[in-house]
Structure formats: C-alpha cells, structure tokens
Amino acid sequence: MAHAMEQVRRFFAPFLAKSNISRRICIQHIRELSTSHLLYRCLSHQTSVKSASPPQTSYGQPFNCTHPHLMKEGEVTPGLTADEFADRRRRLMELLARQAPQQQPPQHQVVIVPAARVSHLSEDIPHPFRQATDLLYLSGCQEPEAVLVLHSEPGRPLPEHTATLFVQRNTAHRQLWEGGCTGPAAAPAMLGVDRAAGTAELGRYLECLAADWAGTGTAAVWFDFSAVDVHGPLSGTVRDLVTSLRGAALESPRRAIQSLRLVKSPAEQRLMRKAARCASAAIRDAMAASRPGVSEHELYARVEFGARMRGAERLAYPPVVAGGDRTNVIHYTNNNRTVDDGQLVLMDAGCELHGYCSDITRTWPVNGVFSRQQKVLYNTLLEVQEALIDVVRTSRPSLDGLYGHMFRMLSERLADLGLVGFNREKGQLFRSVQRFCPHHVGHYLGMDVHDTGLIPKNLPLQPGMVITVEPGKYARLGMVITVEPGKYARLGMVITVEPGLYIPAADTSSPEEFRGMGFRIEDDILITETGCEVLSEECPKTVDAIQRAVGGPSPTDFSAV
Structure with missing residues (x-):
C-alpha cells in the first residue's frame, strides 16, 4: 500500500510543483500517452518520467534557469519563446499542405531537418560551432548532431503534426569534457517539442513511422540531401525510409523554410x-x-x-x-x-x-x-x-x-x-x-x-x-x-x-x-x-x-x- 501511494505521489508531484519546467515535463508525459501505440513503443524507454531524476544544472545551450541575465522565463533562445518556434513549425506544415497536388495530396508527410556537425581545425581542435539556420529557426536547438522530425498524424489534418527532436545523450564523458548537453529527458520541456529521443534512435523511429503508415495512403518525405554527407548514416536512414514508403515523393524543404524566414516576426x-x-x-x-x-x-x-x-x-x-x-x-x-x-x-x-x-x-x-x-x-x-x-x-x-x-x-x-x-x-x-x-x-x-x-x-x-x-x-x-x-x-x-x-x-x-x-x-x-x-x-x-x-x-x- 505504501509503495502504491508513493507511486501516486510521484505522478502528481509535477502538477503541484512551483517550477514551470516540472509542470511542462508532466504535460509532456501526458502527451506521450496519447500518441500512436506503435510510435510510443519506439520511444517508450525515453519519456518525461525521467523528470523524477535530479534536475540538470548544465545544458548544451543557454536557458533561463542557467542564464537568467540573458533570457526570460519561457524563452528557448534569447528573445524568442517556445510558442514562436511552435508557430513556425505549424506554418511550415501548413505551407507544405498547400503545396501538395490538389488532385492526389499525400495522406502522410514527414519533414527531416538535421543540425550542423562539428568541424575541426586540426585533430581534436574544433572550429567554433554554428548551428544550421533552418534547424535553429524551427527548434531553437543550438547543439550539434541533432535531427528534427515533423510528421503528420493519422486522422489529424495538417498543420496538426508531431515534433520530435533527436539529440545527443547527456553522458558522464560529455559532462566531463564538454560540459553536458540538454539530452532527451529535458529537451521537450526546455525546447518545447512534443517528444525527444537519443540520436541513435532515429532509424528505429522512422521504421516505426513507416510501419504505422503502411497501406494507408501515399507519403511525402521532405529532406535536403545537400545539407548532409550523401554517404553518411543520416542519408542512408532517409533513403531506407523512402524505400519503405513505396511510392513516396522526396523533396527538399529548404525553399519552403526560407520563404517563411524571409519575413521577420x-x-x-x-x-x-x-x-x-x-x-x-x-x-x-x-x-x-x-x-x-x-x-x-x-x-x-x-x-x-x-x-x-x-x-x-x-x-x-x-x-x-x-x-x-x-x-x-x-x-x-x-x-x-x-x-x-x-x-x-x-x-x-x-x-x-x-x-x-x-x-x-x-x-x-x-x-x-x-x-x-x-x-x-x-x-x-x-x-x-x-x-x-x-x-x-x-x-x-x-x-x-x-x-x-x-x-x-x-x-x-x-x-x-x-x-x-x-x-x-x-x-x-x-x-x-x-x-x-x-x-x-x-x-x-x-x-x-x-x-x-x-x-x-x-x-x-x-x-x-x-x-x-x-x-x-x-x-x-x-x-x-x-x-x-x-x-x-x-x-x-x-x-x-x-x-x-x-x-x-x-x-x-x-x-x-x-x-x-x-x-x-x-x-x-x-x-x-x-x-x-x-x-x-x-x-x-x-x-x-x-x-x-x-x-x-x-x-x-x-x-x-
């Protein structure tokens, strides 16, 4: 009985917490429970339940909790709120829906936007990192090696979609050498996306997505191969997705994203x-x-x-x-x-x-x-x-x-x-x-x-x-x-x-x-x-x-x- 009560207390604690971050993490957990069962199983080992762990004190980019002199509460990057980034993603999906052929529009759409990679001046000496601007525009994520996936959900017309961010895991080695990163557990609350997972899980996630859409209509895959190494693992993962989604159209999203970036909020x-x-x-x-x-x-x-x-x-x-x-x-x-x-x-x-x-x-x-x-x-x-x-x-x-x-x-x-x-x-x-x-x-x-x-x-x-x-x-x-x-x-x-x-x-x-x-x-x-x-x-x-x-x-x- 005592054990059961403790489980109930842990579940409701975030709702009662004074911290907005804790409340946002709890809401994120409820969102996860309402998603497709197949996709949920793909990420079930990485959910916001991890918020029960001790709070982070170091991230891969500034946030209000670590840089209050620079950012206000609710901002993902200085001057820009989570709502602004969510609105950009919504407008992108709305634009892609308008661009679809009117006679036979695809039933499913997925947009895959990669982060910049770290480049090196010489062995072990990195150049200062600068994020790929399309990913930064859509997510506010300032960390390398990340991938943003936006996809439609069955039964929910665009611009409704799910935003999943794949980021590096916050390991002890990374904490020691680089000062840590945001990590999958904190990313939904800190960056305002629907879900997050480790970058190694991207392939499995896209496999589940293809399986979830199997036999339910045509699909469009939006990915810019010029933004990555065409022989690298991410390119291979996207090609596997296109192969799985037989008859899927493949287009670059860059022009659509840049048309949104053209006019400033x-x-x-x-x-x-x-x-x-x-x-x-x-x-x-x-x-x-x-x-x-x-x-x-x-x-x-x-x-x-x-x-x-x-x-x-x-x-x-x-x-x-x-x-x-x-x-x-x-x-x-x-x-x-x-x-x-x-x-x-x-x-x-x-x-x-x-x-x-x-x-x-x-x-x-x-x-x-x-x-x-x-x-x-x-x-x-x-x-x-x-x-x-x-x-x-x-x-x-x-x-x-x-x-x-x-x-x-x-x-x-x-x-x-x-x-x-x-x-x-x-x-x-x-x-x-x-x-x-x-x-x-x-x-x-x-x-x-x-x-x-x-x-x-x-x-x-x-x-x-x-x-x-x-x-x-x-x-x-x-x-x-x-x-x-x-x-x-x-x-x-x-x-x-x-x-x-x-x-x-x-x-x-x-x-x-x-x-x-x-x-x-x-x-x-x-x-x-x-x-x-x-x-x-x-x-x-x-x-x-x-x-x-x-x-x-x-x-x-x-x-x-």
Whole structure:
C-alpha cells in the first residue's frame, strides 16, 4: 500500500510543483500517452518520467534557469519563446499542405531537418560551432548532431503534426569534457517539442513511422540531401525510409523554410535592431581608433571587441578592413597592411547576436578629414544610397527593381563627373557603369548574412523584410558602383542597400585625381507598414558625422544593446 501511494505521489508531484519546467515535463508525459501505440513503443524507454531524476544544472545551450541575465522565463533562445518556434513549425506544415497536388495530396508527410556537425581545425581542435539556420529557426536547438522530425498524424489534418527532436545523450564523458548537453529527458520541456529521443534512435523511429503508415495512403518525405554527407548514416536512414514508403515523393524543404524566414516576426525584428545597433557602435569604435599608420588588423580587432563586448556572440562574417587602393577589392579580407595618411578605410562588418545578423559598410578617411576629391566621390555615392532608400520607402520595388534604379542614378552622376558619357548605346552604357560598380544593390538579411539564398531577388518587398543597401564607388580602372536592389518591400522583410564606387590606382582611363579610391555605403533596412526603418542609422554616415567620429574619444560604455 505504501509503495502504491508513493507511486501516486510521484505522478502528481509535477502538477503541484512551483517550477514551470516540472509542470511542462508532466504535460509532456501526458502527451506521450496519447500518441500512436506503435510510435510510443519506439520511444517508450525515453519519456518525461525521467523528470523524477535530479534536475540538470548544465545544458548544451543557454536557458533561463542557467542564464537568467540573458533570457526570460519561457524563452528557448534569447528573445524568442517556445510558442514562436511552435508557430513556425505549424506554418511550415501548413505551407507544405498547400503545396501538395490538389488532385492526389499525400495522406502522410514527414519533414527531416538535421543540425550542423562539428568541424575541426586540426585533430581534436574544433572550429567554433554554428548551428544550421533552418534547424535553429524551427527548434531553437543550438547543439550539434541533432535531427528534427515533423510528421503528420493519422486522422489529424495538417498543420496538426508531431515534433520530435533527436539529440545527443547527456553522458558522464560529455559532462566531463564538454560540459553536458540538454539530452532527451529535458529537451521537450526546455525546447518545447512534443517528444525527444537519443540520436541513435532515429532509424528505429522512422521504421516505426513507416510501419504505422503502411497501406494507408501515399507519403511525402521532405529532406535536403545537400545539407548532409550523401554517404553518411543520416542519408542512408532517409533513403531506407523512402524505400519503405513505396511510392513516396522526396523533396527538399529548404525553399519552403526560407520563404517563411524571409519575413521577420516582431520578435525577430527586435533582435535585428539590436544586432544593427551593436555593429553600428562597434564600427564607431573602429573610427575612433583610426589614425595615420594604423594597421587594418587593429581596426579588425577593435570592431570585433566592440561587438562582443556589447553582447554579440561573434562577427557575422570575416570583415573587410581595407586601406588605400585595397578599398577597390570588394571582398578583401587579408586585413594585414597599414593605412597611410590621406588614404581611405573601407570597413564592411556585421555581428551575429542571438542568431540574427547585421551587415554594415562605411568608408572614412584615416586622418579624419576627407580631401576634396574624396568628398566629391563620397557625397555622390551617399546621394545615390539615400535616394535608393527613399525608393524603398515610397514604392517598395523588388531588389532587382532597386538595382535598375541604382544603375540609372549612377549613370547620371558618373556622367556629371565625366566618368561615363550619355552618347552611348544602352548596352555600352551599362557596361561602362558596371565597370565602376560590379555588384548588386543589396540582399536579404536575417539569420544568415546573405539570407534565404533560394529566394529570388525579383519578389516584391514586404513589411518585415530586412535588406542591406550598400552602393559603392571604387576608384580603379573604371569606377564600380553597386546598389543591391531589394525585393518588393513587404512588411517584415529586411534587406541591405549597398551601392559602391570603385576606381583602382591602375585605371588610367579615369581622372588621375580619383584613382586609388574605393567607396561603399551599406545600411540594413526593415520594411514596415509605413515605409521602411534604417536599422543601422546610428552608424555615422554623413561627411560631418564621420569626421567627428574618426579619431574621437575611445568608448567607455560597452553596455549590451
């Protein structure tokens, strides 16, 4: 009798506990009992009953219980709640259901999304880990080797589904060497998925899924083989699933996931504002440290230090820190020369903060004063960039459409400077202008710097999109000015606008006074209901603002943004 009472007490204890985590684990246990009997047997040895074990004190990623200074209760990653991740998964399944053939839609759907793997610099020395962004977007899981499986349930129409996360087990060896991981027992409560199991159980789970669906209709399997080793075990496991589900369609889910990522939610927009403010402040730090003779390496260190001190996990990409004629090398990343008096610095840098990126470019004189020639070209490019942002604000063209605007604006201004002429056939004029700006006007921005690469640049911009605008001028053989056009602006999109002007020192066809100078100006733009918001507006951009910032006071406040 006493033993039975103890079992009852243990069952109801989580309901009475003050801890939200304990209550969520108990609810997870009840969910498990209501699932398919066959699938339940596949995971029956791993259920939330393990919550009776002593609570964990170490996980493979930050949570509120270990990082209260960073995260609020209910958040899976900083700024993003479990409900937000669940809504993303629901919207994905809803989208896949809409994409199914109307005549013969599959009765069953399964989506398999893998995590990134740990790569190594050399034996036993790993590179810093960065999660695969599609998995991070759908689950918030920041640990390697995980796999997310979303599948429909018999009798429950999409977007209803079950989300199961396969993660590494929390072994004593891992605790000793790596500090532990979330593990299957804690993952449902901490990450908000329906179920969790060890990664070794994925194959058995998918076998049970195929058996459960046997003879009950067609199936669709969504998996991207390009995201994994095609000869690796996960690829083999998915091929076995497709073979078991005779006649199953096999498609990549990446385009569908990226179409959801394209438009940012209010919570994502807040994170992107923080990432832009963080990078803007870090670039101001680099401006303040500029002086004749400074090394590009020191300015690189200044911008990385400033970003990390304000809360960024890392720089979003290897920055361009180019001085002198190297400003004409669009993706210059050697960053190992010094910048002489009278030369320009072109810095293209951004940071990654809580999973979201910024991407900003500024060009400034290392001695703090633009020469007459530098000022002429810089103000020409700045006028183009500001005009492009106005176009985004008022008419929301596509990125490709914005590129057309950039080309027209540059051709007019370069003709005024005598760098190109209007007495040319259209194709010849295009080649002349492209010589001074060979890149696009912008790109989508989000969890990756060049975000959602499968989405074409001819889409209308929408609220919630974030883009970069980065026109550039590069003084070299033929100036190059680029303005990366944005999608048609839709609410929630984020794009860059980044025209450039490049004139190499060896460009004898350009006026001598302009040679050896490269310029690019890039801002991050959020598309809003009323137009657009320049997320990077705190980074100095006008001639006067830049001249005040260069060589100015060193920062004393590194408060998190």
